[in-house]
Amino acid sequence: MSVTSLSTKGQVVIPKEIREALRLKPGNKLNVRLEGRSIVIEPAKPNLGARLYGRYRGVNLLKEIEEEHKRDLLREDPR
Numbered sequence: 001m002s003v004t005s006l007s008t009k010g011q012v013v014i015p016k017e018i019r020e021a022l023r024l025k026p027g028n029k030l031n032v033r034l035e036g037r038s039i040v041i042e043p044a045k046p047n048l049g050a051r052l053y054g055r056y057r058g059v060n061l062l063k064e065i066e067e068e069h070k071r072d073l074l075r076e077d078p079r
Contacts, residue, residue, distance in 0.1 A: 014041070
């Protein structure tokens, strides 16, 4: 068990061994809740939208889907 302290700003430092074990990085979101008289801090699940934001920038997904659809139609009815 590690011991940490509360700053005058209400901040708590998570000990290095715990940050490393959970692979926590600066900026990671944490959920904080009360369970009885205990404070539970756990990593928040990443927001899927935030993870995907910007990933497909410059890619015309609609065009790719339309082309794939045309290829499928040609395979089904090659007239």
